Amino acid sequence: MALPSSKICHDKDLDERTEWKEIGCGGFGTVYKVRHKVRGFVAIKRLWNRGTIDELYKEAECLTKLSSEFVLTVYGIYNGNKFPQFREGIVMEFMEKGSIETLQKDLSSPPPLPLAVRLAYQVAKGMQYIHSKDFVHHDLKPSNILLDNDFNAKLADFGLSRKTTSVFPSSEQSEEGTRGTIAYIPPEAFAKNYKIIRSFDVYSYGILLWSILSGEEPYPGKPVSLVKYSIDRGDRPDVSLCLVEEKEKKTAVIELMEHCWKQKPSDRPDFNEIVQKSEPIFSLHKDGIDAAIHDVLLKLRQNQSGSSSQFSQANAAELVPSPTPGNDVVDRPSDKVQQPSNVVETEDLTEEEKVAIVDDIREAVIQNNTHVMAIAEDLKKREMIQKETYSEIEAKETNEAKMRELYKSLRAADLVKVAFYDALKKHEPNILKSHGDT
Structure with a gap:
């Protein structure tokens, strides 16, 4: 695939001050969070094997052709x-909240029903668009x-996508080699020689709905051969796991889910009907939805310290060291902060830029704040x-100790750091003004 020069990203286009943070692994490589000088944070998917370079270019081309609010x-x-x-x-849009999979792991439960329904609807809209372009x-x-x-959903990882007229090579038909997720x-x-048609995605969407509603993985712990056997004979994941809560409100979505995973392709709806x-x-x-997102953010903050997802680990702030005994200091006026020669304008910043600034000036804020409780309030x-x-926070004896305690809470989510930045700008503008390029 030939790309114009404007579509090529070189090292000089990236902020050399920020490290490459691994946020996930896919079938073809590793995905990193990197700061671009113009776009802010982006995701870069790097190959594991040079033999898959054609797949990488194919995925980039596919994503470009399928540009949409849901892709x-x-x-x-x-x-x-x-x-x-x-x-x-591939240089891609960075998605701040990871994936549905990482959300499930971090919540240790399914998302609240209104958010789950919105995710299902947005995926359906994205798939409707993809199929309209003759892709699966x-x-x-x-x-x-x-x-x-x-928490809006976008479709990603098009490494296996293709035109609907394609055919599986016979070498890919073994239990271990079937492409896709078993x-x-x-x-x-x-x-053998199965022709890929749209009903393939419809079936997968039905299993995806089950996973969203249950918060579980389908067929956990079963070997590939047993999963294949179960699917062949018409077994599906346990629907009762989706009905632990709000059973009466889920009737319509459960019916849609079961319609999508019908055994015969001809019995399944298309995505126009699904939408x-x-x-x-x-x-x-x-x-x-707003209340559901609020509940999710609260639970994520509570669970953050025990989170197992790569995305959450990659985006968590560094652990803030506890104050050293005997190192208590008196309150210091913020106008004593040394002013660097390069001062950056803090107006009209993106959320990503605010997060980066909050991380960059942590020690300056800890040592020079005078309004910590106002910010906490x-x-x-x-x-x-x-x-x-x-x-x-209030129980700590010095401003420095209070701010160290407050910074610990900023590990919960980037959204909290953005709110912290806004409060800092309100109560400690001189500290922000002292933040420079160096």
Whole structure:
């Protein structure tokens, strides 16, 4: 695939001060969070094997052709020296909240029903668009549905996508070699020379709905051969796991889910029908989405310290060291901060830039703040920190110790750091003004 020069990202286009943070692994390589000088944070997917370079270019081209509000945006191809043995990578939109899979792991439960319904609807809209362009995704699953800062869903990982007229090579038909993710593959796809059609994605969407509603993985712990056997004979994941809570509110979405994973492809709906059926379900729950997101953010903050997902680990702030005994200091006026020669303008910043600044000036804020409790009060009013956290901050004896305690709460999510930045700008503008390029 030939790309114009404007679509090539070189090392000089990236901020050399920020490290490459691994945020996930896919079938073809590793994904990193990197700061671009113009775009802010981006995701770069690097290859593991140079033999898959054609697949990488194919995925980039596919994402470009399928540009949509429900499909991950691709900015171009990375060509640099960060990893000399593997120079190429895809430069993509960075999705702040990871994927549906990481959300499930971090919550240790399914998302609240209004958010779950919105995710299902947005995926359906994205798939409707993809199919209208004569493409199938061919690997629809929770890890390939990415989430932005407001938990909106976008389809990603098009390494297996293709035109609907393609055929599986016979060499890919063994139990171990079938391309795609075994638990999401429909029964007919295990046959030799299976022609990929849209109903493949419809079946996968049904299993995806089950995973969203249950918060579980389908067929956990079962060997590939047993999963294939179960799918062939018509077994599906346990629907009762989706009905632990709010059973009466899930009737319509459960019916849609079971319709999608029918054994015969001809019995399944297409995505035009799926969108038509899911739209009224989404409308019914629409008013509860803001409250659902609020509940999710609170639970993520509570669970952050025990989070196992790569995304959460990559985006968590560094552990803030406890104050050293005997190192207590008196309050210092903020106008004593040394002013660097290069001062950056702090107006009209993106959320990513605010997060980066909060991380960069941590020690300056800890050592030079005078309004820590005012900042904490603002965060408490916005429900970004809990009352218990506020009390722990208040209990510390010095401003420095208070701010160190407050910074610990900023590990919960980038959204909290953005709120902290806004409070800092209100109460400690001189500290922000002292932040420079160096």
